[in-house]
Amino acid sequence: MNTAARQFQRYADLIRRQADALAADDLDEVAKLAAERERLAARINHTSQDLDADARAMLAQCVELDKGFVAMLTAMRNTAFQDLKASEQRRSSIRAYGSAPVGGPAFDRRL
Secondary structure, X not given: OOHHXXXXXXXXXXXXXXXXXXXXOOHHHHHHHHHHHHHHHHHHHHOOOOOOHHHHHHHHHHHHHXXXXXXXXXXXXXXXXXXXXXXXXXXXXXXXXXXXXXXXXOOOOOO
């Protein structure tokens, strides 16, 4: 395996590790690995090698892994958004109940 293919393989490993950290809710590790990915991507971009079949295959794998990682992030963001939305709706209900007229609810005491 040539240097470019090894670099792409390392990049793919970083994506996998980042996805694992995200799944484990280890956001510090996600951020650390993101910085490593950026540094490696910069090194890869500064090499002007023609890509052979191995390197192109590893690059394609990186693209697919990254799509999966982005999908994980998007799903987590959407879940968080829905959770925040539900929380705000509950908070609004609590505020409405708290601003009800003094004396609380009226009960039919004839029961």
